[in-house]
Amino acid sequence: xxxxxxxxxxxxxxxxxxxxxxxxxxxxxPEAITEAVTEAIELKRQWLAERGLHGRFLALPNVGAWxxxxxxxxxxxxxxxxxxxxxGGALAAAQIAFCSKRRLVGYFGAFDVAHSxxxxxKLHLEDHLADIFASGTTLDLLPPADAYKAEWATPGLCAxxxxxxxxxxxxxxxxxxxxxxxxxxxxxxxxxxxxxxxSFAARVLGIARIIRRAATGAARHSPHPxxxxxxxxxS
Numbered sequence: 001x002x003x004x005x006x007x008x009x010x011x012x013x014x015x016x017x018x019x020x021x022x023x024x025x026x027x028x029x030p031e032a033i034t035e036a037v038t039e040a041i042e043l044k045r046q047w048l049a050e051r052g053l054h055g056r057f058l059a060l061p062n063v064g065a066w067x068x069x070x071x072x073x074x075x076x077x078x079x080x081x082x083x084x085x086x087x088g089g090a091l092a093a094a095q096i097a098f099c100s101k102r103r104l105v106g107y108f109g110a111f112d113v114a115h116s117x118x119x120x121x122k123l124h125l126e127d128h129l130a131d132i133f134a135s136g137t138t139l140d141l142l143p144p145a146d147a148y149k150a151e152w153a154t155p156g157l158c159a160x161x162x163x164x165x166x167x168x169x170x171x172x173x174x175x176x177x178x179x180x181x182x183x184x185x186x187x188x189x190x191x192x193x194x195x196x197x198x199s200f201a202a203r204v205l206g207i208a209r210i211i212r213r214a215a216t217g218a219a220r221h222s223p224h225p226x227x228x229x230x231x232x233x234x235s
Contacts (some may be wrong), residue, residue, distance in 0.1 A: 009119070009126055016118040020088020024127035027082040033075060034068040036084060040094040041067065045109040052193075054201035060104070067096070067108070074098055083131065085124035087115060104132060104139045106185070125152060177211045196204035 016022055027036045041064050046063040048055045057063060057214055074080035081104050089210045093111035111121035129152065132139060141149045150156070161179040165171040185204060189215040 012118045013123055016087060016115060016120060016123065019115070020090070022092070022123065023086050024124070024131070025086070026086060026131075027084055028075065028080075030072050030075065033071050033080075033082060036082065036091065036094060037068040037071055037089045037096070038064050039083075040096070040108065043091065043094070043112050044108075047110065048115050050113045052197050054197055056201070063133060067223075081132075083124070083128045085120065085127060087112075087120070089121045092120045095124065097129060099137070102135070102137045104137055106139060106141050122148065122151075144222055173211055177208060 013022060015054060027033050041058060045055060048058065060066075071080055071082060075082075079099050081097040082100050083095050083097070084091055091112070092111075092115050095106055095109040096105045099105075109121070111124065125148075131137065141153055161182075163174045163176045163178045189197060189201060189204070195196050
């Protein structure tokens with residue numbers, strides 16, 4: 001890391017320690033995994049609310065039980081790397097990652113907005129990388145290419161979404177429901193005042209859901225979040 005960044009993180013860690021001792025560790029016991037998943041989801045919801053954002057994935061009523069289930073199943077298979085940073089015993093930052101050989105995929109991260117002035121998310125990521133560095137493990141932070149990821153990642157890979165219509169109806173739907181239109185809607189959404197975002201997102205996502213079901217022929221609502229929903233956490 002650049003010396004300026006290292007000094008900044010040391011300074012923030014000292015100030016964070018004034019509010020409670022920062023302790024990094026891994027969550028492994030099944031009961032602790034379920035509890036920590038619930039806490040991490042609540043931290044993420046608070047972060048979204050702080051910025052006036054609508055959490056599409058986190059708005060699902062069963063998301064906590066679903067995520068705890070996949071985390072516990074991954075732990076049973078030896079593929080879970082659930083790291084947390086606690087301050088004074090309370091959860092301040094967390095990341096659920098899944099491992100395969102010498103590669104970790106950062107699936108879900110969250111931090112406490114109450115400690116945001118101390119960059120607790122960066123401090124946790126620093127500890128997380130130090131934890132896996134000695135073993136030669138690679139951490140994949142996944143798209144999108146957020147600025148904080150660029151501070152740590154080398155190199156980056158380009159990624160994009162696209163649609164492939166396979167029916168006449170699909171070709172019609174793809175004119176209005178495609179990655180380009182979604183990107184334009186997201187920009188419009190982020191330009192709105194925070195107080196209007198949640199209602200706007202709920203309506204637009206409702207319309208998009210109807211269109212998608214018409215295109216795919218899905219007649220029933222799945223009781224569990226899909227993988228697409230799981231990664232599309234923010235409108």
